[in-house]
Amino acid sequence: MNNLISCPHKLYSPFRNCSSRILKQALTSVILLLIGSFLSGCTTIAPDTSSSCKLFDVPPELTSDALRDSAISLFSPALKGKKFYIDPGHGGDDRKNKSPNGLVIEADINLKVSLYLRDFLLKSGATVYMSRDKDKTVELKERTNLANQTDAEFFISVHHNAPGKPSDRFTNYASTYYHATEEEYEHHPSNRDLARYINRDLAFNTGTPAGLASFDGTISDYLIYPGDGFSVLRNINIPAVLVECTFFTNLNEEQRLADTMYNMTEAWGIYKGIGKYFRANPPTISLKNKTIKKGNLQLKLEINSKQPVLLHTIKIFNNKTLLSDGKFSLDKNILTVDLDDAFKRETEVKVIFSNKAGLSNLPFKLLLTPEVN
Ligand SMILES: [Zn+2]
Structure with missing residues (x-):
């Protein structure tokens, strides 16, 4: 577990390097504290000197097995007996999506997040099927064919995103897709509900904003392929969403994605979203x-x-x-x-x-x- 990565100065363009940024922050904090003490003459809050270019915070529940299990026990009653099909995108022959500095390949991080998600769901008493649990080729059609042959009730496809403009290193957000739009017969609003719950907790746990294409970060797959949508969402017979966790093309995000603790954090966000959705009792x-x-x-x-x-x-x-x-x-x-x-x-x-x-x-x-x- 290594969530403290040493000061990658190119990640924070407003200041040329982290040490000068921290120095400025520390100086500002001390001045503010002195002014505060002078004005109030009483309580002061000690500055947090431990922070230094931390790329992400580990959710408190993941800092110990006991805390994690206790959180899972809250969701177990709602998830026990439910059957999920997790689809880690790409893999095998399809490993072309690489991060800018080659730190991660999308197929691998999709798999890592999916395996952590599987473990959280299994621990909650759910049944989990997977389109792949290792690096192997699974054709798009096969993913939904396999899922439709099981008794799975909910389909979750896990991906990471890339912007339309290949040179874009800035864009980074969490988004979750559902099939079709409200006007279409194929659309079912409960898919969007599930997408909302997943995206909210994914964004919160990873500290990533939700996509701007909607106010809650959920997006119709018709926005990408009008009238058609994504193959896995179009050809599946059960409620389904496709999660585009974050952008592997963003330089900051690339470093986070290379940390397995962060992959677990992504899975935790998706898991909590699923857990909260079922705890809310969809009718x-x-x-x-x-x-x-x-x-x-x-x-x-x-x-x-x-x-x-x-x-x-x-x-x-x-x-x-x-x-x-x-x-x-x-x-x-x-x-x-x-x-x-x-x-x-x-x-x-x-x-x-x-x-x-x-x-x-x-x-x-x-x-x-x-x-x-
Ligand atoms: Zn993908």
Whole structure:
């Protein structure tokens, strides 16, 4: 563990080197303390002389096994039994993304962060599948094919970022992608909720700002590939996000990424985001029953939500067409949906809503096959 890296002066351009920067800071602190003491005549706060170009702070929970395990025990009840599929991006034949000074290769740091994340989730009682747990080639299509063949419930792809302009050494932020945009049928808002939780804790734990493309650092993959999105998010059948932890192209970040303690810190941020999301209880929907009466197919859907459902957010799709408000009603936790003669044809029903806590339901899709009345 080495999180104190000696004064890389090029990282802090406002001052030519760290020692002069620290000297100026120390001098300023002493002057301020003297003024403060003179004015108040009482308590003073001793300056922290230990700080010297520290590239990152280790989260307090990771400073001892006991503290880490205690933090994990807080998330275990919400994560126990959940099944995750972690996808460390690139690897094998695909190792071309290198940091400017060659300190790290994206494929390797993706794997390191993913393995730490796997360990945190396993310790919480979750099941974890991985597209790779070593340096090997896994084609893009194969990643989602493999995941779709498991009983995994949530898909997390782990990457590190690079800017559009190759000479850009300044850009560095944390961002988390979800599939499609609100206007698209393919979009599901709960993916964005999960992305929000992950990105917030990732940014906080690594001390990296959230990306500016949105206010919370979450980004639709349609921003990168309009109408298409990322392959892994487009072809997966379960809730999914893709995390672009930080930029391996940034000179400061490159040094942090070369420190395994920092990779663990990144994983910790992602883990805490996941843990907090499930502790917040994302609402779910299940089918209670379906009946056909007088040529009308009626569904009774049971809503499981700790917070009241916001009526105006309910959207029900019948074969991708939005049902009008008159076709459904909510009584306590039962959502009644009238689908007219939908029993005569293959029908896909999709329901989304948000609750008062601002959380959307986990995806609910029901496939109905034609029935005889
Ligand atoms: Zn990548």
